[in-house]
Amino acid sequence: MQHLDKYQRWKEIAKAYNRDNLEEIYKGYTEIYRDEAVPVIWYPDNERIKNSNIGKSINELGLNDYRQLFEWASANRDEFWEYLVTKLRIVFSEPYDYVLDVKKGIENPGWFTGASFNIVESCFQGRPEQVAIIEGREDSGALVEITYNELQQKVERVAGGLCDFGLKPGDAVVIYGPLSSETIICYLALIKIGLVAVSVA
Numbered sequence: 001m002q003h004l005d006k007y008q009r010w011k012e013i014a015k016a017y018n019r020d021n022l023e024e025i026y027k028g029y030t031e032i033y034r035d036e037a038v039p040v041i042w043y044p045d046n047e048r049i050k051n052s053n054i055g056k057s058i059n060e061l062g063l064n065d066y067r068q069l070f071e072w073a074s075a076n077r078d079e080f081w082e083y084l085v086t087k088l089r090i091v092f093s094e095p096y097d098y099v100l101d102v103k104k105g106i107e108n109p110g111w112f113t114g115a116s117f118n119i120v121e122s123c124f125q126g127r128p129e130q131v132a133i134i135e136g137r138e139d140s141g142a143l144v145e146i147t148y149n150e151l152q153q154k155v156e157r158v159a160g161g162l163c164d165f166g167l168k169p170g171d172a173v174v175i176y177g178p179l180s181s182e183t184i185i186c187y188l189a190l191i192k193i194g195l196v197a198v199s200v201a
Helices: 003-014 022-032 046-051 053-060 066-075 077-087 148-164 181-192
Strands: 098-101 110-113 131-137 140-147 172-175 196-199
Touching: 003 022, 046 053, 053 066, 053 077, 066 077, 077 098, 077 110, 131 148, 131 181, 140 148, 148 181, 172 181, 181 196
Parallel strands: 172 196
Antiparallel strands: 098 110, 131 140
């Protein structure tokens, strides 16, 4: 059976998913993909690939497909990473001298030497009213949307509270929480003021 046929069968089974029939859905999944070591259960169509960030990058760079992108990135690491930080609009407070510095040997590369930045400054570049997070809750089917403006305000509030608490740059703080908007907000607040986020899984 071809991958596409398997995928179509899996789509039909997955449509029936609800919290009460997980075992039945999983059984259907394992039957379809039992002969594959690492089963692929979803393939994007050509239009989705073309409009994805990777698809757009392949086009911008004059390449034909992902394999060419991978080969180009592997052979031109400094060009790839410079393209990427430009594409992602990473904000540097101090510009870099070199993207890749191998003066100390390829085994000890220096990346973006001379640069200084706080990644949180690059996280709020969307329009204030643009949705930054869409969150679902286990106890409700409703989705909650948080805009960039709301996210930034919450991060600033938590960061201010952490400073008032007496924490200083370099202090380690454990984040113990579920995968939620609150955890994201806490993480961004920690990084914003130079704290070290310690994840507990």
